[in-house]
Amino acid sequence: MKWSDGVPFTADDIIFWYKDIILNDELTPAKPSWMIVGGKLGEVEKIDDYTVRLHFVQPYGVLLDSLAIYGGQGGFFAPRHYLKQFHPNYTSEERLEKMVKEEGFNYWYQLFMAKNDWIQNPDLPTLRAWKPINEPTATHWIMERNPYYWKVDTAGNQLPYLDRVTHVLAEDPEVINLKAMAGELDFQLRHLMLNNYPMFMEASEKGNYRVVTWESGFGSDVAFSPNLTYKGDPVLRDIIRDRRFRIALSLAINREEINELCYLGLGEIRAATVPPQNPAYREEFGKKYIEYNPERANALLDEMGLRWDKDHKYRLRPDGKTLSLTIEVVAGIFGPWVDASELVKEYWEEIGIKTAVKTEERALWYQRLYAGEIQVAVWSFGQVLFPIIRGLRLIPFARECPFAPLIGEWYVSRGKSGVEPWGDLKKVLDLWEKAKLTVDREKRIQLTQEILRINAENVWNIGILRAPATMCMGVLKNNFRNVPEVALSDTNLNSPGNANPPQFFFKQK
Incomplete structure (x- = not known):
């Protein structure tokens, strides 16, 4: 195998990724979760030019599956021959500082990350079928075939068939x-x-x-995730952490109406769980708390002591303030999420929760999610097809976890920042760690089902429906x-x- 510039791809490219990128705290302050087993980062050893050995403190039952998802370029290897010129382990401080200034950066690691971005840097060698030849901000972003691509078809013809791919901005x-x-x-x-x-x-x-x-491999096309680690208001955060509140939010939603008005009546009403293609799927997980029952929702809020105001319009918090929630949603990129959010706003206001819908740009949405500033996050319930490998909508092991992003931060920082998990949140992380170690497939399915059961009982994510194929x-x-x-x-x-x-x-x- 060769990189797109003709240089051989060897074990050195994997070792460079591990020793010079992953182990460098400036480049990788939060280590990749898939490389952490038993609380410790795995090690990579070079055996010869074309062989490496991975070491972990415990058996790693899903290593090959993890490599299949995470182990592409940048995730398990990088072009050492090209990138080393931007790394202090291989380049003098004087030369590196000069390049940093010329490129408009303040630190060497900013320069390195920019050069290691295949989308932003057309000069980065690749193993992919095509490589970009211009900047992605161009009206026509062009990719041309990699002359050294490593695949042929069954007749021996060099792939890819297409010489050029053009993306229109x-x-x-x-x-x-x-x-x-x-x-x-x-x-x-x-x-x-x-x-x-x-x-x-x-x-x-x-x-x-x-x-x-x-x-679709998604569990639900759209899901509403109350943030258990919301840091803007401790009183509201504690209300969100009460399981009864989340159950009430789910029961208040008229999913059939959302299906008819937003999905042409083609969706399948479903809670937030894995899709049926996953062997751990059970029908009861997809049916939990999805009935439209505002009467029961009101009873749960009454039980919590969230009494109505004097006009019986909105409920009051324990501190006497009006109980309100803000739903934050990215507009118009994948599905009718804004329309669904506006309907959910109506349903929640009917049970006394003053609700606002805030639309924003995708990058800002993620920035606010990572900071723990979103009260209710709206996104698709995807990345759950292989929950033990990449189930960040079900398990808070990364900041992308919408219902507990600061627990995800705690996990990837190994306790240095974020919020430490408690109760069932800690339990699902422990079960996930155990499932990763398990080499017995049936046992791993059982552990996954327990994770799904805990998710369903806690209603950490409020699913609406599974998208039709037309989605x-x-x-x-x-x-x-x-x-x-x-x-x-x-x-x-x-x-x-x-x-x-x-x-x-x-x-x-």
């Missing part, structure tokens, strides 16, 4: 939908809106394209071939990467 998702509908795009799988499905079908003949629908639709020009009509679309599979894009081609007349 769009100002918002609606522009993407209009371009796809007009037949201006050869292939588009992301950001196509469900409510446009009838129009896509109607315009397909004129646009000379076909519509494919892939099944994962793609628009393809009729001459764009070798794309499966049926597949599974999921973040963990890097869809459409699981459909083998290097083998996509244009059919010649």
Whole structure:
């Protein structure tokens, strides 16, 4: 195997990733969770030019699965021959400082991370099928075939078939939908809106394209996650931490109405759990607290002592203030999340909770999530297809965990910052650690089911429905071939990467 610049790919590229990137606290202050077993970071040893050995303090039952998801470029190896020029272990301080200033950075590690970003740096060697040749901010972001790509087809033909891939920069998702509908795009799988499905079908003949629908690997298309580590208001945080409150929030939601108004009636009402494709799935997990029962929701809030104000409009907190929640949602990137949020606002206000919906840009949403500043986070309930490998919507082992981001921070910092887990939150982390170590598949499924049971009982995430296949639709020009009509679309599979894009081609007349 060779990098895209023709330099051989060897064990040194893996050792460089481990010793010079992962073990460097300036580059990697929070170590990758998949490399931590038994509370300790694993070690990587070079055996020869093409062999490495990984050492962990305990057996690691899902190592190969973890490598399959996390172990790509940047996740398990990096081009040492190129990146070492930006690293103080290989370059003089004087030369490094000069490059840092020339590139407009303050510190060497900022320069290094920029150079190790394949999207931002076209010069970075890659093992991927295509590599960018210009900046992603360009109107047309172009990728050209890697001449040293390491795959061939069954007839021995060099892959990829396509010499060039061009991404067209769009100002918002609606522009993407209009371009796809007009037949201006050869292939588009992301950001196509469900409510446009009838129009896509109607315009397909004129646009000379076909519509494919892939099944979703998400547990719920949209989920509402009250933040148990919200740091802006201790009184509200303690209310959110009361399980009865979260159950009440779930029971107050009319999911059938959301399905009809936002999903064309095509969704399947479902709590936030793994999809049926996972062997640990149980129907009872998907049915927990999803009935529309505002009467019971009100009874639970009464039981908590959250009494109504004198006008019987809103409930009051223990400190006498109006009980209010803010839902934060990213607008228009994947599904009708804003519309669903507005309906949830109505349902929660009917049980006395003053609710606001705040839409914001994706980067800001993540920034606020990581800081513990979001009260109720809205996102898809994805990355749960392989919960022991990457179940950060179910287990708070990373800051991306929407219901406890500061516990995720505590985990990745190994207790140096964040919020220490307690009760069932600690239990699911312990079960997750145990499941990672388990080499027996059936035992691992049992441990996963216990994690799912605890999640369902605690309602840490409030699911709405499982998306219909039309939610994962793609628009393809009729001459764009070798794309499966049926597949599974999921973040963990890097869809459409699981459909083998290097083998996509244009059919010649």
